[in-house]
Amino acid sequence: MSITPARELLPRRASFRPQEPIAIEVRSEVAPGIARVFHLGDIVAEIDWHGGDLLLPMLAEGGYGVELGDLTTAIEIAADPRQRLRYGFVASYAPDKDIADVTDTVRRLHLSGVQFYDWAYRHADLLGGGESYRDALDQPIALTTVRALVGAVQQAGSRALGYAAVYAVGPKEWDRWQHQALVTATGTPYGLGDFLFILDPAAPDWLAHFTAGLSASTAALGFDGYHLDQYGYPKRARRADGVAVDVGASFVTLIEAVRAALPEAHLVFNNVNDFPTRRTAAIRQDAVYIEPWAPQLTLQHLADTVTRARAFGDGKPVVMAAYQHIYDSAPVDAADRATALTMATLHSHCATQLLAGEADRLLCDPYYVRNHKMGPTTAALLKRWYDFLVAHDELLMPSELTDVTNSHAGAYNNDIDVSYPSAELSETAVAGKVWRRIVADNNRLIVHLINLVSQTDTLWDAARAKPADPGRATLRFRLSGTRPPRVRVADPDGLGRLVEVPVQVEGDFAAAELPRLTVWQLLVIET
Known part of the structure; x- marks a missing residue:
């Protein structure tokens, strides 16, 4: 279908x-x-x-x-496309690939960056296969297709970022590089099974080789930049010559070397499971990108990780590669609800999700070739929510948005809050409650309401129950002047844009009745 x-x-x-x-x-x-x-x-x-x-x-x-x-x-x-990253992917480059539907996805979901996953001949020999080859996992690659996709993505108003693993070497190249191997305490080389071996990413000879390969790939294929990948381990290790290596510091050295070699390139580094975000977020790359794994299993974990990333990132866009494995094991409607809650969490905390790509695919595995074909309901969900994200960008994504929940909500503050007839509120993601967050933006207050009332836990990659109706909410807030502020409400699963709600003045306070909450509601109070 x-x-x-x-x-x-x-x-x-x-x-x-x-x-x-x-x-x-x-x-x-x-x-x-x-x-x-x-x-x-x-x-x-x-x-x-x-x-x-x-x-x-x-x-x-x-x-x-x-x-x-x-x-x-x-x-x-947008004058500066680097201010936002709505990230997608491609992962197939067969000679006969039809690319029209891929660029439709880029346009339909407003994807501002596309990761070209596993396009290269080998991890340590990017262009060594000639114009047509099988990659390291036997996928067919035609560089004519890669070039055509790069051009089509750029023509569609997006950026093409080539995937490059920053310290991975295959068995055929290992003899040349094993002197830079990172090894365990007992001397065993770190690797990814027996498929790849890991070396010190900051080794000078490797840096010269790696940056030369990226420069040659840019010239040959036209990439706008690179997605720089790692595997999250080791954090510290010995090199084969016995030198102790702080791998986080080596990553910083590598990113700076790539920036020096490709000063105009768009660079995105993968902080696997938040390592080493504090070190890499503020240096000269173009996003704070994090791939969460256990123990980052709940919606609150995602929110907290994004909050840290924003603090470290010096205004860079934040992207979470939160793969929705649940599509492989749950009914589509339950998986779609998991995706909606994941997006609600990320979008309400000023971050986006790497999820959709190709013509009709979702990421449900870290090996992007092993993806999930989305159905019509999932496609419609993503279109609604990505449209909503773009149309309400200035309420969701700017780096200057500030969380003021703790200083405005609750009985002690008594400045602004929401009440439901049959549900409690929470400042964090708690099963069985409505998760409420208040954000300040100059003369606006922005309230996010996420419906967890029917959920028995807050795992982000698990089948989710249908949202329960907590009843019609009342918004109550303290007036700061004689004129009541304007109050508007939006829902990505409703009309999709802000609509005004009536405000009633009650002495020093004003109140407004809100539409019914489904998954996520966005309130804007203009003071």
Whole structure:
């Protein structure tokens, strides 16, 4: 069953630059009508559309929602594409690959970066296979396909980042590099099974070889940058010559060497299980990317890891490679609910998730070739939520957003809170409750409400129950002036944009009744 909608609005680019023409493809038979462009729920443009591409007027930087009849999409206008990373992937490069559906995914989900996973001939010999070869795990690779995908991703307004493992050497190359091996206390080389061996990433001869390979790949294939991968171990080891190695420090040396060799490249380093994020987050790469594993198993673990990453990252976008293995073992609807709660957690904490890619695939395994084919309900979920993410970007992603829950909520503060007739609130992710978070943004307060009422635990990669109805909530907040503030509510599974709710003044306080909560609700209070 195809996941491609029969009728849809599809932006020509995943992200538009200022002053760049903004065009949206209108697919299939759509009746002429008035298209409306919304910025945070307010109409900023109306276009009388009669056919062809929907052409929008020039817009200021930011995220926008677009509606034409019952069809919706979102667009981003951004001068600096490095400020955001909505990350996707490709993992197949056969000679006869059809790339059109891949670029549709990039456009549909507004993916601003695409990881080209395992495109190379060998981990330590990136271009050694010629124009066509089988990779180290016997997958067919045609560099003509890689080039075509790179060009198509770039044409779609995104970035193509080639995968490169920073310290992995296969058996055929091992003789050349085993003098730089990282070994255990008993002298056994560290490795990934018997498939790869691990060496000191900061060894000078390896650095010269590795950066030369990246430079040659950029020239040959046109990559915008690289996804620099590691495996999370060892943290400390001996080198084959007996020298003690602090591997976190070696990673810093390597990233800085790659930056020096490729000063314009977009670089993303993988901090496996949050190692060594504190050291790598602030140096000259372009995102704080973390691949969580046990013991980071709960929604609260994800939230806490993102919070640390933002503190270390000096304003860089934060991405979690939270693979939803649950699709391989649970019914689709239960797995979709797990994905929705994962996205709600990450998006409400100023982070994104690496999950979708290819034409119709989800990541459910760290070996990206072993992915999951998504069905129509999952595809529709991702489209709604990614549109919501882009259209509400300035409420979700800026680095200056500040969590003020502890200083505003609860009886002691009595400044702002929400109450439900049949559910309790929590400042953290607690099963059986509504998880409430309050964020300050200049003269706005942003409230996130995540529904965990029907859940018996808060694992992010587990089948989730249908959300229970906690009843109609009441928002109550202290007034700071004589005029009541404007209150608006949005839900990615509802209308998808902010709508105003009536506010009643009660002395020094004001109150508003909220729409029913499904999975995640976003409230905006403009003071």
